[in-house]
Amino acid sequence: MKTRLPAVALLLTLILSALLPTAIADAAVNVLSATAQKQFDKTKAGMASADASKLQALYQSFVQQQNTIGYQDTRMKAAAATNDSKESELRQKIRLIDKAKLDALDKKITQLKSYYQPLFNRYEAAQAELRTARKFGIKELTAAVQLKVDLLEISVRSAKEExxxxxxGLSxxxxxxxxxxxxxxxxxxAITDEERKVSIAKTAISQLNKQKSSEWSDLLYALRSYDGNTSLRSLTTLSSVAKQIIDQQTKIDGYERKIADINKSVAIQLG
Incomplete structure (x- = not known):
């Protein structure tokens, strides 16, 4: 059973979801607060012009990278959901391949057996009658019953052959x-192998997100100290980590495309 969110936390989540763009509402987006922005501006003011410009560009790039990550994450989730649904649908259709045809053939066999059962019953009765006639040794009766059996046997053989x-045909x-x-x-x-690759990429993203979170904390600490060099280093690292996340997302996108292609190929073959 999942633990319910406290009311305040739930309210905060709803507010953030409303304020953030839909594409990044589910992602951990690191942006400077009003206080951190003032610290950032003061840190820039104490840096050489080139370094200050680089710091600003790195931060803007990092924010844009996170927007890209959020957009990609939304696309990945949608693609995965579509692929899972399609695969499930295809597996259900595969289970029903030629079901109508097989049911019709099976029904035909049942109908044939039912149709010819009276004939088989007459044949068995004639055979019993022949055994009785032979037992009494009445040649004329035996010959007549034998003829009856022979005629029925022709029909029985034809029926059994049908x-x-x-x-x-059913087999x-x-x-x-x-x-x-x-x-x-x-x-x-073959989808399983692609899903395994997706899982590996997601694990890598999870580790990168942890690194991003830790490095973001280092950046905020550096800004509070107005440490320009460390701030530059942290933002450079953050930009690099964000790029690696995007790279992993690109891989996942490729895997999901392969899964979609597999589904499409199977769907075409199913008709």
């Missing part, structure tokens, strides 16, 4: 359907 043919159709199911499922199973 049933066997229908059963053979062949089942084999073809199962082979197609196996082939298409094997194609979808």
């Amino acid at each position: 049933i066997r043919s229908a059963q053979s 062949t159709a089942k084999t073809a359907a199962n082979d197609k199911m196996k082939r298409l499922r094997a194609q979808l199973d």
